[in-house]
Amino acid sequence: MSYCSTRGGVASVDFADAVRMGLATDGGLLVPEALPSVTPQTLGEWRRLRFQDLALEVMAPFVGDALPRADLVELIDRSYATFAHPEVTPVVEVGDTSILELFHGPTAAFKDVALQFLGNLFEYLLARDGGQLNIVGATSGDTGSAAIAGVRGKDRIQIFILHPQGRISPIQERQMTTVLDANVHNVALRGTFDDGQRLVKALFNDLSFKERYQLGAVNSINWARILAQMVYYFYAWGRVADRLRGRPVTFAVPTGNFGDIFAGYLAKRMGLPIERLILATNRNDILTRFVASGAYATGEVYATLSPAMDIQIASNFERYLYYLVGEDPQRVRALLDEMGRTGRLRVTGEEHAQVQRDFTAVAVDDAATLAQIRETYETTGYILDPHTAVGVRAGAGQADLVCLATAHPAKFNEAVREAIGCAAPAPASLRGLMDKPTRCVVLDADIAAVRDYIGEALAARP
Numbered sequence: 001m002s003y004c005s006t007r008g009g010v011a012s013v014d015f016a017d018a019v020r021m022g023l024a025t026d027g028g029l030l031v032p033e034a035l036p037s038v039t040p041q042t043l044g045e046w047r048r049l050r051f052q053d054l055a056l057e058v059m060a061p062f063v064g065d066a067l068p069r070a071d072l073v074e075l076i077d078r079s080y081a082t083f084a085h086p087e088v089t090p091v092v093e094v095g096d097t098s099i100l101e102l103f104h105g106p107t108a109a110f111k112d113v114a115l116q117f118l119g120n121l122f123e124y125l126l127a128r129d130g131g132q133l134n135i136v137g138a139t140s141g142d143t144g145s146a147a148i149a150g151v152r153g154k155d156r157i158q159i160f161i162l163h164p165q166g167r168i169s170p171i172q173e174r175q176m177t178t179v180l181d182a183n184v185h186n187v188a189l190r191g192t193f194d195d196g197q198r199l200v201k202a203l204f205n206d207l208s209f210k211e212r213y214q215l216g217a218v219n220s221i222n223w224a225r226i227l228a229q230m231v232y233y234f235y236a237w238g239r240v241a242d243r244l245r246g247r248p249v250t251f252a253v254p255t256g257n258f259g260d261i262f263a264g265y266l267a268k269r270m271g272l273p274i275e276r277l278i279l280a281t282n283r284n285d286i287l288t289r290f291v292a293s294g295a296y297a298t299g300e301v302y303a304t305l306s307p308a309m310d311i312q313i314a315s316n317f318e319r320y321l322y323y324l325v326g327e328d329p330q331r332v333r334a335l336l337d338e339m340g341r342t343g344r345l346r347v348t349g350e351e352h353a354q355v356q357r358d359f360t361a362v363a364v365d366d367a368a369t370l371a372q373i374r375e376t377y378e379t380t381g382y383i384l385d386p387h388t389a390v391g392v393r394a395g396a397g398q399a400d401l402v403c404l405a406t407a408h409p410a411k412f413n414e415a416v417r418e419a420i421g422c423a424a425p426a427p428a429s430l431r432g433l434m435d436k437p438t439r440c441v442v443l444d445a446d447i448a449a450v451r452d453y454i455g456e457a458l459a460a461r462p
């Protein structure tokens, strides 16, 4: 399997190089040169596989010859052994809604599904091929701690995580800043998540800096993130397939950077019978407006009760554009140039009609988020986290629905308390964090400040 860039400047890269490259060197995002198809017969065989065996089947064609199959098996088994649930990502019935629980990993959010795997994959590639990796990532709260948990204490890896100061939940902040391993560097940025993501991309686009410091990516710009996230769409379908009796499934996906729902989109393109993908946003509704109007136009970022989705520029939107315009890199470049010049881009009427066939988009504000947490609790006793509540609300009334539960509610107990008057019990991984010592620096959202900090931190290493 080979990978190419959405902007046409990189081609024929194998899986291992795609993972190491992170952002493509032409500024685009790496995508498979051809997507494998899954036949109904294969789906039938996959239906009853346990999560780890299914992960192997889904991932193997994308990994190709870059890793021996036995090594991939070992990586997958080790990555999911850290999950607290034997099924890894179970589907539970809550009233008449199926909830795909993605929060049983070490940091209690869906990011663990990909980042436990990616951390082990980086370690494997470095041990096999040599070299060092200096990870630079941006987080709106969950990627950061999951990435840190994936690589803390690992040889040959340093990790720098930028989070927006004061814009993530207290628990999310502590999950990162209480990790005191020498290879972990937390930065609170005076700015928004979008500022952090812009800086990370600027550092990757500075090719001499990227090469000199051997930068690696843990955000969903890294293809391995999307690949690992595809697995649970197949898994969830397998869990509900008997009940559906041949009807296609609909997924509701709380969306910010568009990585999670994009994985579902690719699963559908591969042949998974998905009727609708419901794109659920909070008040930061740039994607919802795009689906409604065909115009993607940035606006102000609002702080909401689902802060991990307080995002304007969704990284993986570029990957979707690539498929929407018929895998034409020139067209992708033209649309992105328009975006760069004017702050907005517009697709054609025909493309817009396709967008509306691909997604149903719903924006859910904080009041409706709280109402959903309350309603679900009162009718079923189940506590939703605010991001999941956005998805459940957006999917209300849809038949054959599976909602992705992207975080454990105890990560957002301020919102949970406001909704139901009590807190969600915390899993062991979230207990005691507020009493631990922390380490973090505060920087301006300025490329020179971040570049200097990384250079100095790496120079100071023994």
Ligand SMILES: Cc1ncc(COP(=O)(O)O)c(C=O)c1O
Residues within 6 Å of the ligand: 109, 110, 140, 141, 142, 143, 220, 254, 255, 256, 257, 258, 259, 260, 261, 308, 309, 387, 388, 406, 407
């Ligand atoms: C809890 C939670 N839900 C949903 C999302 C949105 O996912 P994505 O950015 O892949 O669209 C995020 C952040 O990515 C998150 O942390």
Ligand SMILES: N[C@@H](CCOP(=O)(O)O)C(=O)O
Residues within 6 Å of the ligand: 138, 139, 140, 141, 142, 143, 144, 218, 219, 220, 221, 256, 257, 259, 308, 309, 315
């Ligand atoms: N919501 C995310 C934002 C980063 O998204 P990613 O999927 O590209 O890593 C977070 O929690 O950090």
